[in-house]
Amino acid sequence: MASILTPAMEAAVGKDGEPQSALVERGAVERFAAAIGDANPAYPDVAPPTFLRSVGRAIPPLPDAETAPRALDGGSEWTYGEPARPGDVITFVTQMESLVEREGRMGPMLIATYLTRYTNQRGELAATQRNTVIRMPAL
Template sequence: MKAETFETDFWKDAELRKTWDDIIPGEPRKTLPYTLTLEAIQKLCRVLGDTHPLYFDEEYANQSSYKGLIAPPSIHILLMFSCTPADDWMRSPGTINAGQSWSYNVPARPGDTIRLEARALDKFIKKDRLFVVHDNVFFNQHNQVICSGRGWTIRAF
């Protein structure tokens, strides 16, 4: 099974994305299920320079308390883009990450089908900048929370 190709042209669908006026606090964002592959996990780990055997060595991982290969906590970075369609407002070019806080519960594993529940919690203007506070919760196919986070972004005008 070949992993899906990740689009790297972030401007490609920019005209489809919601504008500031379209973001409604409390409204659930449209999301997509994503099947996490070992290939995707290991590619992310290599890019990050994280070669821990829990992500690469099946024998080591099976003997650990996790009883198998897992994804690193930073997997939420890959999942955020994999679980959102091209027209999602979080994917808008020029958006700046102004901070985030994440909690991790159960590890994501190769073969998990990931579901994201996400929404804007608030939006406001401060010093001529457009801020959005958002909430994201990732679940596996067993409805277990993998991780949850709250973030703050500064939107492009």
């Protein structure tokens, strides 16, 4: 079977996306806690552990993405530093750490890992998230 991993994709490995910043809004934390069904009284004075992904990810575009447009989330690894709170301004940058092709049950697939670093307005690391994305050709 032909490879779905292109040279342009491989050239994108290790590159950071553009850093972005966003305010942690109290209402957004409230809506997130409600959406996950978590009534912890600590919210919304502090954000739930997986909230920061909703602040944003500055993912660098994947070249030739149309060769594998179907995407599934494979998993997530968080490490935590200073908890995020309403009023924080979080700067985040995402890098595609690796990209490999595998032959899966349903044909060829790409496995990409992205690392996002979230830093607060004091320069403290709030969290890192490593995310695995599985991409497959169109049906």
